[in-house]
Amino acid sequence: MFPLVDEKLYTMTNFVGNRRIKSVAVSIRCSLSRRDMNLLTHFAMEVVESADDPEKAEREHRFIEALTFSSFDEIVELLNEIDGKYWTEFPVWARNLAYHLASLLQPQNAAIRARAAMGMRSFGPDWDDEADRLEAEAARLRMNSRELEYAS
Numbered sequence: 001m002f003p004l005v006d007e008k009l010y011t012m013t014n015f016v017g018n019r020r021i022k023s024v025a026v027s028i029r030c031s032l033s034r035r036d037m038n039l040l041t042h043f044a045m046e047v048v049e050s051a052d053d054p055e056k057a058e059r060e061h062r063f064i065e066a067l068t069f070s071s072f073d074e075i076v077e078l079l080n081e082i083d084g085k086y087w088t089e090f091p092v093w094a095r096n097l098a099y100h101l102a103s104l105l106q107p108q109n110a111a112i113r114a115r116a117a118m119g120m121r122s123f124g125p126d127w128d129d130e131a132d133r134l135e136a137e138a139a140r141l142r143m144n145s146r147e148l149e150y151a152s
Contacts, residue, residue, distance in 0.1 A: 040066045041078045048089045060094075067098060072105040076112070083119070092123050103134075110141035 043063040050056040067075070075098050082090045082098075099116035106112060117134035120127035 038070075038074050038077055040070045040074050041081050043067075044078055044082060044090065044094070045086075047091065047094060048086050051089075063094065064097070067094075067101060070101075072102055072109075075102045075105070079115075087122075095119060096127075108141060108145075110138040110145070113138040113141070 040063075043059070043066045046059040047056075047063045050059040053059065067078075070078075079095070079098055079102070082095065096116075099112065099119065102112045103109070103116065113134045117131040117138065120131040120134070
């Protein structure tokens with residue numbers, strides 16, 4: 001686990017069926033290496049650490065819930081942390097989900113698509129078709145933004 005340096009209190013909201021219930025506030029201890037780690041990154045680190053943990057499903061659930069309601073900047077911060085330190089340990093499905101949500105949050109962002117494609121190529125030929133599609137989207141977005149620059 002992380003060295004305990006700071007403690008923050010977060011309230012998580014769970015959804016059960018069609019009813020939204022507010023769970024008890026959960027105390028989460030965050031590691032502070034160089035800068036404050038956001039909640040999303042904290043849950044991602046729990047997923048990395050839980051490879052052989054019987055609570056793996058619960059940790060993945062918390063990560064997915066946090067990812068679902070994260071901002072673009074929080075997701076990019078997570079991806080910077082993961083790509084820089086936990087490249088092989090972080091599950092490919094979770095990385096792809098984070099890139100997909102970032103792309104949905106900023107549909108005109110060519111850089112995030114190009115970065116996602118580069119990452120997908122690192123995990124074998126199974127992802128090459130998707131990487132090709134993302135690279136084509138990024139190129140199209142770059143071309144469209146250049147056309148707008150010239151038009152103005």
